[in-house]
Amino acid sequence: MNLHRSLLIASVVALGACAGNSPTPSSSASTTAIDNQPDPTILLVPVRVEDPRLASGCWAQFYSKRDFQGDVATLVGPAQVQSLDKGTARQLKRDIDSVSVGPRATLEVYEHAMFKDRTVRFEANSREGGLVRKLGFGGRIEALRLSCL
Numbered sequence: 001m002n003l004h005r006s007l008l009i010a011s012v013v014a015l016g017a018c019a020g021n022s023p024t025p026s027s028s029a030s031t032t033a034i035d036n037q038p039d040p041t042i043l044l045v046p047v048r049v050e051d052p053r054l055a056s057g058c059w060a061q062f063y064s065k066r067d068f069q070g071d072v073a074t075l076v077g078p079a080q081v082q083s084l085d086k087g088t089a090r091q092l093k094r095d096i097d098s099v100s101v102g103p104r105a106t107l108e109v110y111e112h113a114m115f116k117d118r119t120v121r122f123e124a125n126s127r128e129g130g131l132v133r134k135l136g137f138g139g140r141i142e143a144l145r146l147s148c149l
Helices: 002-020 052-056 086-095 131-135
Strands: 059-065 069-076 079-082 098-101 105-112 116-122 143-148
Touching: 052 059, 052 069, 059 105, 069 079, 098 105
Parallel strands: none
Antiparallel strands: 059 069, 059 098, 079 143, 105 116, 105 143
16 A cells, blocks of 8 residues: 555656746747747556455456457446447447456346347356457447346
């Protein structure tokens, strides 16, 4: 915890230093010299935020690219999600290309709304690095259900 606090303090100090070094505009219109100073540098320090609900093990993480790369979205269960329209369903499918399921969760994705028709189930502790291969149905996920064990 001290490491996280130190990183947070370091980032605040760095941002404060940048703000204090911002250039001031010249009040003289006759000044011909150009103020050749670098722009302030903003230092972004990664801060780890942990949700206590993740400790329950009932979660699924969705990655935007194959093999657990790209942007990550985490769904903490139990939860049910339905797409509002077919365009959203296609986009949801395009935005998810890998999935990792927590140790106390089961994920089911459905081709159609209302949790019906074709479904693919991901058991606890499962990981799928290429969702397109696994799904087998065409181009969309209209609903998903995350159940806790």
